Amino acid sequence: xxxxxxxxxxxxxxxxxxxxxxxxxxxxxxxxxxxxxxxxxxxxxxxxxxxxxxxxxxxxxxxxxxxxxxxxxxxxxxxxxxxxxxxxxxxxxxxxxxxxxxxxxxxxxxxxxxxxxxxxxxxxxxxxxxxxxxxxxxxxxxxxxxxxxxxxxxxxxxxxxxxxxxxxxxxxxxxxxxxxxxxxxxxxxxxxxxxxxxxxxxxxxxxxxxxxxxxxxxxxxxxxxxxxxxxxxxxxxxxxxxxxxxxxxxxxxxxxxxxxxxxxxxxxxxxxxxxxxxxxxxxxxx
Amino acid sequence: xxxxxxxxxxxxxxxxxxxxxxxxxxxxxxxxxxxxxxxxxxxxxxxxxxxxxxxxxxxxxxxxxxxxxxxxxxxxxxxxxxxxxxxxxxxxxxxxxxxxxxxxxxxxxxxxxxxxxxxxxxxxxxxxxxxxxxxxxxxxxxxxxxxxxxxxxxxxxxxxxxxxxxxxxxxxxxxxxxxxxxxxxxxxxxxxxxxxxxxxxxxxxxxxxxxxxxxxxxxxxxxxxxxxxxxxxxxxxxxxxxxxxxxxxxxxxxxxxxxxxxxxxxxxxxxxxxxxxxxxxxxxxxxxxxxxxxxxxxxxxx
Amino acid sequence: xxxxxxxxxxxxxxxxxxxxxxxxxxxxxxxxxxxxxxxxxxxxxxxxxxxxxxxxxxxxxxxxxxxxxxxxxxxxxxxxxxxxxxxxxxxxxxxxxxxxxxxxxxxxxxxxxxxxxxxxxxxxxxxxxxxxxxxxxxxxxxxxxxxxxxxxxxxxxxxxxxxxxxxxxxxxxxxxxxxxxxxxxxxxxxxxxxxxxxxxxxxxxxxxxxxxxxxxxxxxxxxxxxxxxxxxxxxxxxxxxxxxxxxxxxxxxxxxxxxxxxxxxxxxxxxxxxxxxxxxxxxxxxxxxxxxxxxxxxxxxxxxxxxxxxxxxxxxxxxxxxxxxxxxxxxxxxxxxxxxxxxxxxxxxxxxxxxxxxxxxxxxx
Numbered sequence: 001x002x003x004x005x006x007x008x009x010x011x012x013x014x015x016x017x018x019x020x021x022x023x024x025x026x027x028x029x030x031x032x033x034x035x036x037x038x039x040x041x042x043x044x045x046x047x048x049x050x051x052x053x054x055x056x057x058x059x060x061x062x063x064x065x066x067x068x069x070x071x072x073x074x075x076x077x078x079x080x081x082x083x084x085x086x087x088x089x090x091x092x093x094x095x096x097x098x099x100x101x102x103x104x105x106x107x108x109x110x111x112x113x114x115x116x117x118x119x120x121x122x123x124x125x126x127x128x129x130x131x132x133x134x135x136x137x138x139x140x141x142x143x144x145x146x147x148x149x150x151x152x153x154x155x156x157x158x159x160x161x162x163x164x165x166x167x168x169x170x171x172x173x174x175x176x177x178x179x180x181x182x183x184x185x186x187x188x189x190x191x192x193x194x195x196x197x198x199x200x201x202x203x204x205x206x207x208x209x210x211x212x213x214x215x216x217x218x219x220x221x222x223x224x225x226x227x228x229x230x231x232x233x234x235x236x237x238x239x240x241x242x243x244x245x246x247x248x249x250x251x252x253x254x255x256x257x258x259x260x261x262x263x264x265x266x267x268x269x270x271x272x273x274x275x276x277x278x279x280x281x282x283x284x285x286x
Numbered sequence: 287x288x289x290x291x292x293x294x295x296x297x298x299x300x301x302x303x304x305x306x307x308x309x310x311x312x313x314x315x316x317x318x319x320x321x322x323x324x325x326x327x328x329x330x331x332x333x334x335x336x337x338x339x340x341x342x343x344x345x346x347x348x349x350x351x352x353x354x355x356x357x358x359x360x361x362x363x364x365x366x367x368x369x370x371x372x373x374x375x376x377x378x379x380x381x382x383x384x385x386x387x388x389x390x391x392x393x394x395x396x397x398x399x400x401x402x403x404x405x406x407x408x409x410x411x412x413x414x415x416x417x418x419x420x421x422x423x424x425x426x427x428x429x430x431x432x433x434x435x436x437x438x439x440x441x442x443x444x445x446x447x448x449x450x451x452x453x454x455x456x457x458x459x460x461x462x463x464x465x466x467x468x469x470x471x472x473x474x475x476x477x478x479x480x481x482x483x484x485x486x487x488x489x490x491x492x493x494x495x496x497x498x499x500x501x502x503x504x505x506x507x508x509x510x511x512x513x514x515x516x517x518x519x520x521x522x523x524x525x526x527x528x529x530x531x532x533x534x535x536x537x538x539x540x541x542x543x544x545x546x547x548x549x550x551x552x553x554x555x556x557x558x559x560x561x562x563x564x565x566x567x568x569x570x571x572x573x574x575x576x577x578x579x580x581x582x583x584x585x586x587x588x
Numbered sequence: 589x590x591x592x593x594x595x596x597x598x599x600x601x602x603x604x605x606x607x608x609x610x611x612x613x614x615x616x617x618x619x620x621x622x623x624x625x626x627x628x629x630x631x632x633x634x635x636x637x638x639x640x641x642x643x644x645x646x647x648x649x650x651x652x653x654x655x656x657x658x659x660x661x662x663x664x665x666x667x668x669x670x671x672x673x674x675x676x677x678x679x680x681x682x683x684x685x686x687x688x689x690x691x692x693x694x695x696x697x698x699x700x701x702x703x704x705x706x707x708x709x710x711x712x713x714x715x716x717x718x719x720x721x722x723x724x725x726x727x728x729x730x731x732x733x734x735x736x737x738x739x740x741x742x743x744x745x746x747x748x749x750x751x752x753x754x755x756x757x758x759x760x761x762x763x764x765x766x767x768x769x770x771x772x773x774x775x776x777x778x779x780x781x782x783x784x785x786x787x788x789x790x791x792x793x794x795x796x797x798x799x800x801x802x803x804x805x806x807x808x809x810x811x812x813x814x815x816x817x818x819x820x821x822x823x824x825x826x827x828x829x830x831x832x833x834x835x836x837x838x839x840x841x842x843x844x845x846x847x848x849x850x851x852x853x854x855x856x857x858x859x860x861x862x863x864x865x866x867x868x869x870x871x872x873x874x875x876x877x878x879x880x881x882x883x884x885x886x887x888x889x890x891x892x893x894x895x896x897x898x899x900x901x902x903x904x905x906x907x908x909x910x911x912x913x914x915x916x917x918x919x920x921x922x923x924x925x926x927x928x929x930x931x932x933x934x935x936x937x938x939x940x941x942x943x944x945x946x947x948x949x950x951x952x953x
Contacts, residue, residue, distance in 0.1 A: 038477045041487060048491050053341075056497035057352065061344040072344075190326070199333045209340050301724050308721035316709040392704035395669055400770070401693045401724050579688070580671040582619060582635075582664070585704075 014114040014121075021122025022129075029130075040134050043084065047138045050080045050208075051146060064210050069239035074148045078238060079207045079231050081139045082163065086227065087198070088131040089170040092124040093178035093269070094191045101187065106282045116273070120178075124171065151241035158244060158251070159237040162230060165254035169226035172261025173197055175269050182272040182282070201227045226257045302406045309410025310417075317417050327418075331368075331425045332433075338364040338496075339434040355534045355548075356498065357527030359437050365430040366523050367495040369423040370453065374515055376419040377412075377457040378485050381465035382478050384411035389468065392585040404575050405568065408465065412458075442525040445549070449525065452556035453518035459563025460484060460514075462571050469574030469583065484513070494519045500536055511538040514559035521552035609774055609806040610643035610666060612677030612684055617661050617670065617830075635661040636672075637830040645773075646804040648796070650811060650821030652939060654949070658830035659810040660700075663776045666808065668692040680774060698767040700779040705766060706751045706759055713738070713747040716766060723770040737765040740795055742788065757784045764792060768799075775799075777809045781816065789816075796820055814939040824939070826946060833946045841942045848888060849911045850941040853904040854931040855922060860897035877925050884917050886910035889948055900927070905944060 029036050054061070054076035061072035068075050100106040100119065109115035142148065177193030184192070201207060204214055205227035211219060222228045233250035236242035244251075276282050317324075342349070342360040350358035357363065388394040388407065397407040430436030464481040467473045492499065492506045493515035499507050510516045520537060524530045532549055535541055539555060540548045578584045617636040636658040643649045651659050664670035666679055668688030675684070682690040699705075707715055713734065720730045738744040741761035743754075751759055760783040767775070777796070781789035793816065799805045811817050817824055818838045825835040834841055859877055881890045886909045894902035904922075908914040911934050922929055943949070 032475070035475070035477060038482060045487050045491050049496065052491070052501050053496045056501045057341065057345055060346065060348055060352065061341075064344050189322070195326070199329070202337055203333060203340070208337065209344060213340065213343055304724070305722050308718060312707065312710065312714075312718045315714065316707070319709055392699070392701065395664075395697070395699070396705040397722075398669060399667060399692050399695060399697050400722050402722060404689075576671070579669060582617070582661070582670050584669060 014118055017112075017114045017118025018122040018125060021119050022126045025123060025126035039130075040137070043134045043138050044141065046084070047077065047080055047142055050076050051142055055146075061209070064213060067240075068210075068235040069151070071148070071239070073146065074239055075210075075235060076208060077139065077142055077146075077148060078235055081135045082166065082230065082234055083201070083207055083227065084135050085128070085131045085163075086166055086170040086230070088127050089124065089167045090174045090177070090194055090197060092127050092171070093120055093174040093265075094181060094194060096120050096123040097178050097181050098187070101181070101282065104283060110273075110277070110282060124174075128167065150238050153241040154238045155241070155243070158247070159234060162233045162237065162247070162251050162254060165251065165258050166226060166230035166234075168258035169230070169254055169261050172258060172263075172265045173226075175262065175265025179265070179268040179272040182276040183268075197225065201225050204228070206231045226254055226261075229253045229257075301401060302403055305400075305402050305406050306410045306413070309407070310413040313411070313414040314417055317414060324418075327422060328425055331422055332429055334368065335361075335365065335426065335429045335434055338368075350529065353527075354498070354500075355531040355536055356523045357439075357530040359435070359528060361430060361434050361436045362438060362527050363523060364496060365426050365434075365436050366526055367519060369426045370450075370515075370518055370522055371495045372419055372422045372426075373450070373454055374457040374489070374518070375485060376415045377454055378461045378464065379481055380412055380415040380419075381408060381458070381461035382468060382481055384408065384415075385465045385468045386474070387411070389474070389585055394584045398575075398584070404572060408462065408571065437528050438526050439528045439530065446522055446525045449518060449521045449553065449556065452553070452560060453514060456514040456556055456559035456563055459560065459567045462567030463563065466567065466570035466574040469578040470570060472583070489513055489515045492516075498536070507538050514556055514563075517552035517555040517559075521549055521556075524549060608642045608644045609647075610641065610649075610677075610679050610808070612642075612666070612675060612679070613640040615639045615662070615665055615672045615675035615677070615684075617658075617665060618673050634830050636665065639675075639827075639830070639832055640677075641825060641832070641835070643806060643808065645806055646800065647823060648800055648807045648809060648821050650809050650817040650824040651827060652811065652817055652824055652943065653827035654812075654943075657827040659827055660778055661830075662827070663697070663778055663808065663810065666691075667695045667697055667776055694772055695774045695776060696767045696770050696772045697776045698764050698778060698780045700782055703751075703759060704763065706762055708750060708752045711748050711750060712743055712754070712762055715751065715762060716769065719766045720769050725769060733769060733771075737768055740768075740791070741765045742791065757788055760784055761788060761792075771803075773803075773805055775805055775807045777807060779810055779812065781811075781813070793820055817939055826939075826943060828943075828947045834942065838939065841939065845941050845945050847909055848907055848945060849909075849934055850944055851904075851906045851908060851911060851915055851918065852933040853906070853918070853922070853929060854902075854933075855904065855927045855929045856899050856901045857927040858892065858894050858900040858902045858904070859925070860894045860900060860902075877922075877927075880921060880925075881906060881918065884908075884914055884921070886914050889944075891944070891949065907944065 051073065054073045058072040062070050065072050065075040096119065097106065100109060106116070109119045112118075143150070173193060177191045177197075180191045180193060181187065200221060204211070204218055204222040205225050206222065207227065211222050211228065211232075214222065229250040233242075233247040233254070236247055240246075273282065339361055342364070345352055345360050349360040349363075353360065353363055385394075385408065388397065388411070394407070398404065427436070427438070431438070460480070464478055464484075467478055467480055473479070488509060489495075492502055492510040493513050494510065495515075499510045499516060499520075502510065516537065517539075524532050533547055535544070535548050535551075537548070537551070540551050543551050543554075546554070575584075615636055616634065616638055618632050618634050620630050620632045639658075639662060641649070651662065653659050661670065665672045665675075665684065668679070668684070668691035671688070672685065677684050679691045680694050682688075682694075684691065705719070707718070710718060716734045716737065717730065720734060725733060735744070738747055741764055743758060743761055743765065746754055746758065751762065754762075760780075764780055780796075781792050784792065796807060796809070797820065800807055807820075809817075809820060821838065823835065823837055824841060826833050826841070834844060878890050878892055881887060881904075887906055888909060889905075889907040891905040892902065893905075894900060896902070906914060906918065915932065915934070919929060919932075
């Protein structure tokens with residue numbers, strides 16, 4: 001009887017594992033095609049709501065966003081599109097762990113050296129790609145129908161880099177939030193980090209209105225989140241055609257934020273997993 | 287010799303009402319154990335109100351010009367939309383969710399093996415939604431008036447209650463239609479299309495929760511005219527917003543019935559919704575149960 | 589405990605049928621199941637096929653059969669939860685096809701899964717209070733009824749406990765208590781003792797006999813447990829593949845076995861794997877031993893069931909016309925094949941023997 005050589009380790013194996021989980025999510029999507037259609041439609045509707053809401057008050061709000069091109073509609077639509085993708089990155093790790101836990105798959109993934117991380121990263125990658133495609137389509141739709149004008153000299157490359165750093169920052173926060181699944185025993189519902197970030201970002205990061213109109217005593221809170229820097233930089237780049245010098249501080253802040261958040265999130269999640277396995281384990285006891 | 291079913295008497299109706307009350311007590315006991323959930327939705331209301339308060343700061347003291355027939359207080363306009371939306375969403379969304387729950391936990395069989403009519407569990411299980419969601423309107427008003435400067439006109443409270451009742455009934459009718467699809471068309475997954483298209487697509491975009499219908503392109507205003515939500519928002523804003531105009535038409539149906547006041551048109555439209563959706567929903571729900579009895583799919587335990 | 593009378597005077601006469609509590613003919617149910625694959629196909633199978641039966645008032649009828657025999661489907665048709673595709677008849681005097689709602693409000697059902705209907709957010713007592721109200725039990729009777737049932741199912745000391753903190757067996761007892769709240773005159777018990785320990789199961793059986801004896805409650809009981817069917821049931825029907833293959837008292841059914849008897853041997857070291865039409869017998873060790881046994885004189889049928897392939901732990905059922913002779917030849921044959929016999933049983937046929945005789949399979953298959 002031939003014995004197996006043992007599960008493969010190393011970066012190559014991790015990449016293959018990630019690819020496998022991406023493929024698994026793709027197959028799940030094919031199994032429920034109606035779900036895909038409804039998700040896209042929901043995103044279109046969500047964007048549509050903010051489009052019409054911003055249109056409703058644009059006559060009064062445009063002057064508050066003069067530094068971003070002067071169109072409150074464009075200001076809000078861009079913010080919503082980027083926020084939805086970042087939100088996916090923020091929530092993905094916790095939701096993935098929660099799903100695998102209650103479906104009793106987490107222990108199975110932990111058996112293999114890269115199993116757990118391949119699962120978390122694979123699902124994150126799939127959800128991110130999906131969200132990117134959907135939001136790009138939605139943005140194009142709204143831009144086309146409503147005539148949103150991006151600056152003709154917008155630095156698209158720098159905008160993409162900013163976007164990537166923004167997503168990585170959100171993912172780092174997501175890893176942090178995912179660690180609460182074990183060390184705070186948040187097994188059901190919403191995890192506290194994501195919940196706090198979600199609300200704080202909506203209220204203070206300039207997503208729906210410029211930071212300048214926030215009461216002064218709350219304004220410092222906006223500096224705590226990568227969203228503030230990302231929204232500002234993306235809007236300046238795409239709506240004002242800003243140059244590198246204008247957004248350098250924001251982009252560098254995002255890069256540092258992404259590195260620190262991912263590092264802390266990774267170690268905290270790894271620590272909480274080890275702690276759980278030393279305690280009650282990572283399996284749902286039913 | 288075949289037996290006769292007991293005739294429907296007041297005692298039988300009372301028995302059904304007693305069962306609904308029993309469900310209410312049970313759902314309240316269960317609701318009490320989810321403290322965190324209650325805290326979270328209170329925070330959710332507070333944050334959402336604050337969000338629109340901040341948006342409203344950009345409008346400033348030009349709300350009257352912006353809102354037109356809907357008065358002069360932007361935050362009041364928004365909060366009425368939010369509150370009514372909570373009520374509608376509960377009544378429209380939850381029947382399907384409750385029927386889904388009794389299917390997956392196997393209790394539909396047990397509910398039917400009792401003196402209850404097939405409709406009683408449907409109404410009774412809604413108690414959780416009522417206990418959990420309806421009080422949110424109170425918190426919306428509380429936060430709005432104490433923290434964010436919302437003001438409400440109190441001169442038409444009885445009419446406002448009537449319109450609230452009409453939209454609750456009409457939306458519950460749509461909710462029952464949605465619930466019926468669970469058994470009628472085997473929509474066992476969470477994304478049931480009736481509820482999805484009416485509430486999460488059409489109503490969300492065009493009914494006027496966060497902006498007046500007049501902002502929309504005309505084709506979308508016609509779509510809005512098909513939804514009971516539209517008339518509820520319009521009527522309740524006119525009745526409860528300080529400085530609102532009760533007479534100037536602004537909806538498509540208002541223009542189509544110029545001899546009636548906007549409030550009268552709104553009332554007629556909502557009444558028509560009640561008369562159409564409730565009987566249709568009850569009939570479809572019963573058909574769904576009968577279909578499930580034929581196919582053996584009342585619960586997942588077969 | 590007094591049985592619940594029909595709702596009002598107008599229905600009292602209609603609810604006392606002269607022919608029997610259950611009197612149905614030709615009940616048939618065909619399920620159509622969608623199967624997902626490359627092409628969506630619909631497969632139909634007859635879960636219940638032309639079943640006719642009569643149950644008189646005060647009878648305890650047992651329904652015996654393996655998984656998939658149609659027992660639960662039959663019960664659901666009789667209690668009005670499932671519409672038969674064909675057939676006719678009455679339950680409690682109400683037409684089984686057209687008066688299902690009337691039937692449903694007058695019968696009780698204990699499902700085989702304990703957690704159905706048990707609310708984990710209510711205590712044991714609160715669960716019963718909820719259902720007592722749903723069943724319309726008057727308030728002045730409710731407390732006493734619940735107290736009696738809690739004592740009966742031995743949950744009185746757990747009445748303020750959450751269901752998630754009691755065992756599965758206790759939850760099953762709670763489900764039984766719930767179903768007995770309404771005190772209906774017809775009770776369906778679908779494998780009611782399956783999750784109970786011996787003492788709990790015994791208490792339930794004693795209660796079933798008591799309510800049948802004292803209150804003339806009519807009971808239709810499905811079970812896998814032979815001794816339970818023999819102890820409780822005045823009459824038994826045997827279902828297989830949706831059809832009744834035999835019916836009668838336990839003694840009448842045992843006489844069907846006639847001179848044929850079943851030898852049941854428990855052993856280890858039995859060969860695992862079963863022969864199939866495609867596999868040559870030489871490649872299937874178990875096929876060797878089965879065919880060897882078949883060649884013994886007087887042996888009619890053989891069934892080998894190995895449930896632990898690692899140690900070859902299993903059971904051999906051999907139907908024979910001559911128990912003594914077959915036993916004398918069988919034991920050395922097994923020893924030569926390397927098996928270690930751990931127990932032999934034969935003698936008075938039981939219902940498992942009856943089922944094996946009728947279908948060629950054990951009840952566990």
